[in-house]
Amino acid sequence: MEVVIAPADELARLAADTIEAKLREKADAVLGLATGSSPLKVYDELARRHTETGLSFAKARAFMLDEYVGIAADHPERYRNVIETEIASRVDFAEGAVRGPDGLADDLVAACADYEAAIAAAGGVDVQLLGIGTDGHIAFNEPGSSLASRTRIKTLTQQTREDNARFFEDDLSQVPQHCLTQGLATIMSAKHLVLLATGKGKAEAVHQLVEGPISAMWPGTVMQMHPHATVLVDDAAASRLQLADYYRQTYASKPAWQGL
Numbered sequence: 196m197e198v199v200i201a202p203a204d205e206l207a208r209l210a211a212d213t214i215e216a217k218l219r220e221k222a223d224a225v226l227g228l229a230t231g232s233s234p235l236k237v238y239d240e241l242a243r244r245h246t247e248t249g250l251s252f253a254k255a256r257a258f259m260l261d262e263y264v265g266i267a268a269d270h271p272e273r274y275r276n277v278i279e280t281e282i283a284s285r286v287d288f289a290e291g292a293v294r295g296p297d298g299l300a301d302d303l304v305a306a307c308a309d310y311e312a313a314i315a316a317a318g319g320v321d322v323q324l325l326g327i328g329t330d331g332h333i334a335f336n337e338p339g340s341s342l343a344s345r346t347r348i349k350t351l352t353q354q355t356r357e358d359n360a361r362f363f364e365d366d367l368s369q370v371p372q373h374c375l376t377q378g379l380a381t382i383m384s385a386k387h388l389v390l391l392a393t394g395k396g397k398a399e400a401v402h403q404l405v406e407g408p409i410s411a412m413w414p415g416t417v418m419q420m421h422p423h424a425t426v427l428v429d430d431a432a433a434s435r436l437q438l439a440d441y442y443r444q445t446y447a448s449k450p451a452w453q454g455l
């Protein structure tokens with residue numbers, strides 16, 4: 196696991212560099228898109244590169260991490276709509292190239308199985324963007340999630356619903372109780388994981404993710420088992436890392452050719 200500590204704008208550029216490098220090497224790359232505020236600067240940077248330098252997503256496909264269950268199709272906070280607004284509509288993905296779990300399906304179990312099959316049929320995710328919740332969840336894999344889990348329905352914790360109430364007019368009653376989420380094993384199947392976290396509120400989750408024991412209580416810790424995981428954090432999110440000086444020194448002396 197590589198930890199990079201840098202200001203938020205630089206983190207966004209680094210994540211965008213990783214996605215750009217993948218797209219230039221493999222035009223039909225499969226990208227893993229995350230919602231939440233953490234990847235927004237990355238999406239801004241990718242949209243800018245698309246407009247100004249011609250970075251193309253025309254042959255790429257993308258899979259989202261998760262979706263609320265039961266939220267209206269036209270609700271602006273439906274994750275499919277958020278992804279459309281924040282990135283899909285700003286670049287040149289082909290029609291139907293961006294998919295998310297169907298939180299409006301009549302048969303949610305079948306929708307989850309279909310989603311897993313679609314990711315596998317696409318050849319798996321090449322670069323997966325991730326954020327982390329204050330309770331250590333990745334996608335919507337709340338504490339207690341099986342480390343071997345696949346796409347399924349989950350119940351959101353009170354903490355996550357409170358954290359996300361800001362997207363629902365600060366009205367907790369509007370925040371859905373359930374979601375569909377890629378499982379931890381689904382996420383671990385991606386070839387490269389790139390997690391972004393900023394702000395003091397993420398410091399404990401980042402400490403556990405990088406330095407804590409692997410545990411379902413801090414679901415992001417499963418990333419310690421991934422052969423290619425990159426953790427991009429600002430000073431505040433890094434403030435509880437025991438080996439912060441070592442991570443800084445390692446990054447500062449990293450060979451230029453190596454990339455993330």
Ligand SMILES: N[C@@H]1[C@@H](O)[C@H](O)[C@@H](COP(=O)(O)O)O[C@@H]1O
Nearest residue numbers: 230231232233326327328334335
């Ligand atoms: N399902 C999403 C996660 O994918 C995201 O990582 C997390 C953190 O969000 P933020 O980046 O806004 O802090 O919140 C949500 O619950």
